[in-house]
Amino acid sequence: MSKNKLILLSRLGCCICKGLEERISNISLELFDPPLFLCVINIDEPDIPKALKDRYSLEVPVLLLELDNPLRRFELPRVSPRLSQKDLSIWLEKIIFKKLETS
Numbered sequence: 001m002s003k004n005k006l007i008l009l010s011r012l013g014c015c016i017c018k019g020l021e022e023r024i025s026n027i028s029l030e031l032f033d034p035p036l037f038l039c040v041i042n043i044d045e046p047d048i049p050k051a052l053k054d055r056y057s058l059e060v061p062v063l064l065l066e067l068d069n070p071l072r073r074f075e076l077p078r079v080s081p082r083l084s085q086k087d088l089s090i091w092l093e094k095i096i097f098k099k100l101e102t103s
Helices: 015-025 050-056 085-102
Strands: 007-012 037-042 062-068 071-075
Touching: 007 015, 015 037, 062 085, 071 085
Parallel strands: 007 037
Antiparallel strands: 007 062, 062 071
């Protein structure tokens, strides 16, 4: 099973975070190349590392791409909350391809 992750840094009560999570949840990330799975992290949880909170607390929602072989983590550009699910899927594939191509 793939350990490649699309990480959504989110906050409870944030309607933009919730909308993005819903749209991403309906995308077949396992069909991407490389296959991904969604990991949603509430930035306000007490066990979140201080460095992560300090860096992203005022910026949620934030998408990170974490690839496991070799381990690499990339912050993705901010996504427009107006993108439809289909356009979000296309945008993700394009951004991920660019990250893989340049790393």
